[in-house]
Amino acid sequence: MSSSQGWDADKALSRIQEFERLPGALLPILHALQEEFGYVDKAAVPLIASALNLSHAEVHGAISFYHDFRREPAGSHTLKVCRAESCQAMGCESMIRHVESRLGVKLGQTTEDRSITLEPVYCLGNCALSPAVMLDGKLYGRVSSDVADFLIDGARRHA
Amino acid sequence: MSLKIYVPGDAAALSVGADAVAKAIGEQIASRRFDATVIRNGSRGMFWLEPLVEVETSRGRIAYGPVTADQVPGLFDAGFLEGKPHQLHLGVTEEIPFLKDQERLTFARCGITDPLSLSDYVSHGGYRGLERALKLTPLQIVDEVTNSGLRGRGGAGFPTGIKWKTVLNTPSDQKFIVCNADEGDSGTYADRMIMEGDPFVLIEGMTIAGFAVGATVGYIYIRSEYPHAFRQLKRAIAIAYEKGYLGENVAGSGKRFDLEPRMGAGAYICGEETSLLESLEGKRGQIRFKPPLPAIKGLFGQPTVVNNVISLSTVPIILDRGAQYYRDFGMGKSRGTLTIQLAGNIKRGGLVEKAFGLTLREAIYDFGGGTASGRPLRAVQAGGPLGAYFPASLLDTPLDYEAFAEKKGMLGHGGIVVFDDSVDLAHQARFAMEFCAAESCGKCTPCRVGSTRGVEVIDRIIANEDRAKNLELLGDLCEVLTDGSLCALGGLIPYPVQSAIKHFPEDFDKPAPPQAAGRTQERPSWR
Numbered sequence: 001m002s003s004s005q006g007w008d009a010d011k012a013l014s015r016i017q018e019f020e021r022l023p024g025a026l027l028p029i030l031h032a033l034q035e036e037f038g039y040v041d042k043a044a045v046p047l048i049a050s051a052l053n054l055s056h057a058e059v060h061g062a063i064s065f066y067h068d069f070r071r072e073p074a075g076s077h078t079l080k081v082c083r084a085e086s087c088q089a090m091g092c093e094s095m096i097r098h099v100e101s102r103l104g105v106k107l108g109q110t111t112e113d114r115s116i117t118l119e120p121v122y123c124l125g126n127c128a129l130s131p132a133v134m135l136d137g138k139l140y141g142r143v144s145s146d147v148a149d150f151l152i153d154g155a156r157r158h159a
Numbered sequence: 160m161s162l163k164i165y166v167p168g169d170a171a172a173l174s175v176g177a178d179a180v181a182k183a184i185g186e187q188i189a190s191r192r193f194d195a196t197v198i199r200n201g202s203r204g205m206f207w208l209e210p211l212v213e214v215e216t217s218r219g220r221i222a223y224g225p226v227t228a229d230q231v232p233g234l235f236d237a238g239f240l241e242g243k244p245h246q247l248h249l250g251v252t253e254e255i256p257f258l259k260d261q262e263r264l265t266f267a268r269c270g271i272t273d274p275l276s277l278s279d280y281v282s283h284g285g286y287r288g289l290e291r292a293l294k295l296t297p298l299q300i301v302d303e304v305t306n307s308g309l310r311g312r313g314g315a316g317f318p319t320g321i322k323w324k325t326v327l328n329t330p331s332d333q334k335f336i337v338c339n340a341d342e343g344d345s346g347t348y349a350d351r352m353i354m355e356g357d358p359f360v361l362i363e364g365m366t367i368a369g370f371a372v373g374a375t376v377g378y379i380y381i382r383s384e385y386p387h388a389f390r391q392l393k394r395a396i397a398i399a400y401e402k403g404y405l406g407e408n409v410a411g412s413g414k415r416f417d418l419e420p421r422m423g424a425g426a427y428i429c430g431e432e433t434s435l436l437e438s439l440e441g442k443r444g445q446i447r448f449k450p451p452l453p454a455i456k457g458l459f460g461q462p463t464v465v466n467n468v469i470s471l472s473t474v475p476i477i478l479d480r481g482a483q484y485y486r487d488f489g490m491g492k493s494r495g496t497l498t499i500q501l502a503g504n505i506k507r508g509g510l511v512e513k514a515f516g517l518t519l520r521e522a523i524y525d526f527g528g529g530t531a532s533g534r535p536l537r538a539v540q541a542g543g544p545l546g547a548y549f550p551a552s553l554l555d556t557p558l559d560y561e562a563f564a565e566k567k568g569m570l571g572h573g574g575i576v577v578f579d580d581s582v583d584l585a586h587q588a589r590f591a592m593e594f595c596a597a598e599s600c601g602k603c604t605p606c607r608v609g610s611t612r613g614v615e616v617i618d619r620i621i622a623n624e625d626r627a628k629n630l631e632l633l634g635d636l637c638e639v640l641t642d643g644s645l646c647a648l649g650g651l652i653p654y655p656v657q658s659a660i661k662h663f664p665e666d667f668d669k670p671a672p673p674q675a676a677g678r679t680q681e682r683p684s685w686r
């Protein structure tokens with residue numbers, strides 16, 4: 001789980017310096033920043049641009065292109081629910097509707113208490129055990145509405 | 160000698176509780192003072208039996224599954240360390256029909272060895288391919304791969320050897336091997352399984368590829384949805400460096416090969432090879448015009464081999480056993496084995512490696528046991544989100560690139576998603592367009608705009624607005640997408656849409672559902 005601490009320019013710079021000499025360093029840097037802060041703050045854009053000799057537009061363009069990179073902090077836990085065909089064939093849509101109403105949010109939103117961010121994902125590679133979800137990077141299979149409730153309750157206890 | 164107990168560390172096995180089972184077994188071993196070791200192997204690919212626990216006995220490995228943590232004390236009480244009967248007892252693993260009837264070449268070691276033990280890898284035939292490759296000239300290695308008939312397992316089915324030959328023949332100071340591990344198609348997990356269950360085979364395959372074409376650097380681009388596989392590969396690469404199988408003097412040959420895993424960032428399009436290269440270079444994952452081919456101008460403008468995980472992981476056995484051995488499997492122009500992945504509404508979901516030519520019916524019923532729900536099968540989608548929906552009447556189609564193409568379908572990466580009779584194909588066709596709209600890289604107009612228009616047109620068809628006219632319009636739109644898109648995403652998205660209309664016209668001819676009115680106002684994106 002990302003540590004989601006507040007933005008810290010010095011810390012960001014040191015993470016950028018860790019990777020800046022890699023060929024094609026932008027994605028590794030963005031992943032590192034998101035791991036550090038839970039999201040990629042817009043204040044990171046000029047820092048990255050100057051380290052990699054890119055324009056602000058190029059950095060911003062990459063951040064906005066990829067589904068993974070958040071531009072604002074997420075909740076304490078991230079629940080990714082698979083919406084791909086294999087999971088559809090096993091009824092993921094009704095499980096997702098259940099989760100949405102349980103959490104009072106739609107896909108892509110964070111609960112009011114900021115405990116859980118609910119995200120759609122396209123395929124987690126667990127298609128023989130559909131429906132699949134991923135909670136804080138951990139994969140779960142055969143996720144019925146009951147299992148989803150169990151996972152949500154567990155996550156909320158460790159907010 | 161310490162007894163060996165195997166509990167898979169594969170992400171799918173973990174997803175149904177393998178870690179808790181391993182922990183419970185560890186506790187029993189400690190409290191009963193047994194001399195036993197728990198090995199976290201890869202998965203055998205019989206996912207309905209996961210967590211599948213195996214015990215090594217004089218009769219071979221005996222399987223138990225699916226095991227839950229609270230059943231573990233009972234297993235010990237029943238004497239499972241001696242392979243004794245229990246309600247979860249499945250007998251000798253290799254004799255389970257699902258496994259016994261396969262031809263495992265690429266997956267020969269997956270689920271059998273400790274994935275991170277290099278000595279296990281070598282004692283099970285690992286690095287024999289490299290050993291032989293080191294005795295051949297680069298051209299001889301390429302010829303061996305060409306003669307084996309190996310075609311790209313990522314989906315496009317392009318002959319691997321021909322790609323390699325182009326890179327070999329393109330002079331450059333720096334060439335690259337890029338492994339496409341952006342396994343984004345729903346219904347597929349073979350890449351993930353091999354990266355987690357036998358990572359050294361991929362490392363060996365990439366090393367051989369490097370020596371064959373004269374590349375000294377390799378990258379593995381893994382999707383971020385596979386954090387477990389990423390960690391596993393990172394560990395395996397570190398071990399290979401430590402033991403001298405990567406770096407400046409690979410296996411004492413004096414030749415250099417460096418390898419680095421890179422994580423993607425959730426963009427489906429990065430499974431397209433030129434988008435992947437852009438992403439590796441640190442840019443938006445927009446596709447490139449072809450030509451120039453990546454084999455001539457690829458990563459950082461240098462000649463680059465871009466191959467799928469399974470293609471590269473098949474190279475070691477081809478070099479080890481010879482081209483002829485491999486090409487003796489298969490049918491027509493599809494040589495060797497296909498790693499079929501049974502998914503969706505299927506009773507026995509899992510990996511079936513088998514020579515090309517098995518029919519869909521045999522895969523789904525003989526191996527898969529039919530639907531999980533027990534309801535009649537209505538549709539099958541092979542080849543991921545860009546693959547056609549087949550009705551039950553096409554189940555006798557053999558799993559072969561050309562046979563699928565003939566039925567206007569696509570074999571792709573070998574994923575087979577089964578749907579029962581509760582599926583609504585108009586909904587699936589809409590989803591295909593919706594998916595394309597969300598995942599389009601935006602470079603070409605037919606895909607960027609056409610996919611959104613596609614969602615709107617299908618919504619009007621579902622809502623019974625000018626149905627005949629809109630079906631015709633959708634046909635025109637699909638033609639534009641097919642002919643005018645730059646890459647396979649826009650170019651193939653008409654497959655699921657048009658196959659749904661062709662084979663399941665009744666789903667497009669239903670009374671409008673009450674909620675259909677106004678649906679077009681929704682943002683046409685599943686994200």
